[in-house]
Amino acid sequence: MLLSNMSIQSFPRSAKWVSRSTGWSIAKSMALLATAMLAFAGPSCADEISPRRLLEVVDFGAPVVSPNGTRVAFRVEQASIERNTYDSVWYVQDMTGATLPRRVADGGVPIRDSAGGSLPMPAVWSPDGQWIYYRALLDGRIDVWRAAIDGSGAVPLTLDPADVREFSLSADGKTLRYSVGATRQEVMQAEQDEYDRGIRIDGTVPIGQPLYRSGNLEGRLATQRFSGAWFDRASLLAGAAEHWKAVDLAPGERRELLSGDAPPRLPVPSDFAEHVPGTTKLAFEPGKGRIALLMQSEVAGSSTDRSKVQLAMLPDAQARKPIQCLAAPCMRRTITSVLWRIGTDDVLFTTTDREDALAQSIYRWNVRSGKVSLVVQSRGLINGGRDRFSTCGLSAAAMACVVAEADLPPRLEWINLQSGQRKLLFDPNAALARDIALTVPAQLIRWNDAAGRSFTGQFFAARPSGKGAPPLFITYYSCTGFLRGGVGDEWPLASLAERGISALCINQGPSRNDAVERYDQGLSAVQSVIATLASQGRIDPTRVGMGGLSFGSEVTLWTATRSDLLSAASVTSPMATPNYFLFSSLKGDGFFAQLKKAWGLGAPADTAARWSVISPASNLDRINTPILMQMPEQEYLYALEYAIPLMRRNLVDLYAFPNEPHQKFLPRHKLAAYERNLDWFSFWLMGTEDPARGKEAQYLHWRSMRSHGTAAGRKPG
Numbered sequence: 001m002l003l004s005n006m007s008i009q010s011f012p013r014s015a016k017w018v019s020r021s022t023g024w025s026i027a028k029s030m031a032l033l034a035t036a037m038l039a040f041a042g043p044s045c046a047d048e049i050s051p052r053r054l055l056e057v058v059d060f061g062a063p064v065v066s067p068n069g070t071r072v073a074f075r076v077e078q079a080s081i082e083r084n085t086y087d088s089v090w091y092v093q094d095m096t097g098a099t100l101p102r103r104v105a106d107g108g109v110p111i112r113d114s115a116g117g118s119l120p121m122p123a124v125w126s127p128d129g130q131w132i133y134y135r136a137l138l139d140g141r142i143d144v145w146r147a148a149i150d151g152s153g154a155v156p157l158t159l160d161p162a163d164v165r166e167f168s169l170s171a172d173g174k175t176l177r178y179s180v181g182a183t184r185q186e187v188m189q190a191e192q193d194e195y196d197r198g199i200r201i202d203g204t205v206p207i208g209q210p211l212y213r214s215g216n217l218e219g220r221l222a223t224q225r226f227s228g229a230w231f232d233r234a235s236l237l238a239g240a241a242e243h244w245k246a247v248d249l250a251p252g253e254r255r256e257l258l259s260g261d262a263p264p265r266l267p268v269p270s271d272f273a274e275h276v277p278g279t280t281k282l283a284f285e286p287g288k289g290r291i292a293l294l295m296q297s298e299v300a301g302s303s304t305d306r307s308k309v310q311l312a313m314l315p316d317a318q319a320r321k322p323i324q325c326l327a328a329p330c331m332r333r334t335i336t337s338v339l340w341r342i343g344t345d346d347v348l349f350t351t352t353d354r355e356d357a358l359a360q361s362i363y364r365w366n367v368r369s370g371k372v373s374l375v376v377q378s379r380g381l382i383n384g385g386r387d388r389f390s391t392c393g394l395s396a397a398a399m400a401c402v403v404a405e406a407d408l409p410p411r412l413e414w415i416n417l418q419s420g421q422r423k424l425l426f427d428p429n430a431a432l433a434r435d436i437a438l439t440v441p442a443q444l445i446r447w448n449d450a451a452g453r454s455f456t457g458q459f460f461a462a463r464p465s466g467k468g469a470p471p472l473f474i475t476y477y478s479c480t481g482f483l484r485g486g487v488g489d490e491w492p493l494a495s496l497a498e499r500g501i502s503a504l505c506i507n508q509g510p511s512r513n514d515a516v517e518r519y520d521q522g523l524s525a526v527q528s529v530i531a532t533l534a535s536q537g538r539i540d541p542t543r544v545g546m547g548g549l550s551f552g553s554e555v556t557l558w559t560a561t562r563s564d565l566l567s568a569a570s571v572t573s574p575m576a577t578p579n580y581f582l583f584s585s586l587k588g589d590g591f592f593a594q595l596k597k598a599w600g601l602g603a604p605a606d607t608a609a610r611w612s613v614i615s616p617a618s619n620l621d622r623i624n625t626p627i628l629m630q631m632p633e634q635e636y637l638y639a640l641e642y643a644i645p646l647m648r649r650n651l652v653d654l655y656a657f658p659n660e661p662h663q664k665f666l667p668r669h670k671l672a673a674y675e676r677n678l679d680w681f682s683f684w685l686m687g688t689e690d691p692a693r694g695k696e697a698q699y700l701h702w703r704s705m706r707s708h709g710t711a712a713g714r715k716p717g
Helices: 025-040 051-055 184-197 430-439 493-499 515-535 551-562 578-587 589-599 608-614 636-648 667-686 696-708
Strands: 071-080 085-094 102-106 131-138 141-148 154-156 164-169 175-180 215-217 220-222 224-226 233-235 243-248 253-256 279-284 291-296 309-314 335-340 346-353 359-366 372-377 381-383 398-405 408-416 422-426 442-448 454-460 472-477 502-507 544-548 568-571 627-632 652-657
Touching: 051 493, 051 667, 071 667, 085 131, 085 422, 102 131, 102 141, 102 154, 131 164, 141 164, 215 233, 279 335, 291 335, 309 335, 309 346, 359 381, 408 430, 430 493, 442 515, 454 493, 454 515, 472 493, 472 515, 472 551, 493 502, 493 667, 502 515, 515 551, 515 608, 544 551, 544 667, 551 568, 568 667, 578 589, 578 636, 627 636, 627 667, 636 652, 652 667, 652 696, 667 696
Parallel strands: 472 502, 472 544, 544 568, 568 627, 627 652
Antiparallel strands: 071 085, 085 102, 131 141, 141 154, 164 175, 175 243, 215 220, 224 233, 243 253, 279 291, 291 309, 335 346, 346 359, 359 372, 381 398, 398 408, 408 422, 442 454, 454 502
């Protein structure tokens, strides 16, 4: 069940988001109350922006509009701290917004990629608009389900011994075809056989994490293997041959399909490599043969603008010469999604502009006239969810889009394609949006560094305390959509600001080919914004903290190593070290090539000078900042080469979270990381401690670090 973020005491936290017996009774009441609160509440009514409230934000999956354009189906998901999982629910709502959404089915446990991200699960509408079909992980199995849009019920259709990988519905809506690989029992037996015989270590085995059933895959702890690009992981037998089956829906009969009966494969970008090189994304005109495509755009004199793409159209799949969009909004822009407008010559495309702090705009390109018109602009994301590459739901006349801004949690809006008029459809996070607006709203800031490079960031100013300029927390990487905790969602920005620590999320500058240039650019952004904000009297430059995930962790450690800007730091991901190289070297040539390309590193013996610059293990004497490390079990061993020496110097407090991948996602782990980061920076930047029971040992250790560590020069307020 989904619980609202709204702090309305008359509804207990155990109340269901939507009662199965009363449809929208509780949700409707809460929505009406939220509307009233937004209209009449004053600043004194605002509730605390706690880490838990940020964690329990309701997120949307990609909306899908019905064939006749009158309804939209969408899935929402929300963390359950008590049960340490996520609930998801399918809703259907009229595009007019005249009615509130109707719950039609449970969505199951969100299916995630091997890095921890929630995968999109779009619905497929029946031709008559009376049903939606979707994949769902329920009761430990992934099936295709069908739900009636009137809310009368949902049933699994496949009930296969193997998890469904993909599916399609026939044009007449009478046949469901789906693909599977190895059965669940076969996978578990393969895992047990390995366990009994011993696991042979080779280049596919993720060294540095437990070997048996240690990673979350498709709703269970599974044995993992490296698969695909870089450090992606998959289950055992993931490479088993795919085969297709069918369900004839009227009689409900299931049957195997011969290879020739499988649904035709849609073209993919690689199919166009010979005659349209650089193709990265395709969009097919419904019911016709035209194809909109995005092509990599080469920007003269620059190797840093790889996100720029060119929009074009092919009259059919056999065409050899694309018709390019030559209007200004199409040229050298970061175009992140493309769709055909049903029954028209219009292609809709979304730009995500680095120069405008990754804010999105949607345009309409008429492929016959060449005219491009702006449909809508936003201050943040306006698409199909948290992924900036996702798409809105679309009819001939309007879109259903998920809107999210730095201080505005996700909500669903209707947008007219001609006028750009916008209308709210569903806002389950209204109370949180109100409270942030009343207490710690975000502000887009821009500044230049000493080299004249321009940067942007989202700044949450600390609530005034009357004790002088506040301290500052910085996270560096990407600041898209609603900023609950930066990339990786670990640093509760609004909670920090409410506690008295101004919080800033910095968008990274244009990507550089050289790792040292990338890190130095990040350091320069941090150094210049501290000076800028301090000169305005908005922050205390002697009390600055920093944190980040992945590349954000790398820039944080680089800043701690190469400057004295930071009083405290917090990271979740390791940097490159000789042990990292050793653990990963069995992966072979692909790993070596990427290491060389991304970091300029070869084997430690062959590129010793470069390792001495990049690796924190070679720069231990330059680190004097207390660092909180909250790392996933899959990665923390890579960091021990520098973490252990720093722990012995009382500079590192290290936590490892069992079974977690690159980005932690289990709700209790996320909440623990949020709260510990809030406590950590409050301690080091403000000298305050949370008196809550159970934290005595934490503060005893941190006080010991402060007394015996070598992190001198920065005193908390």
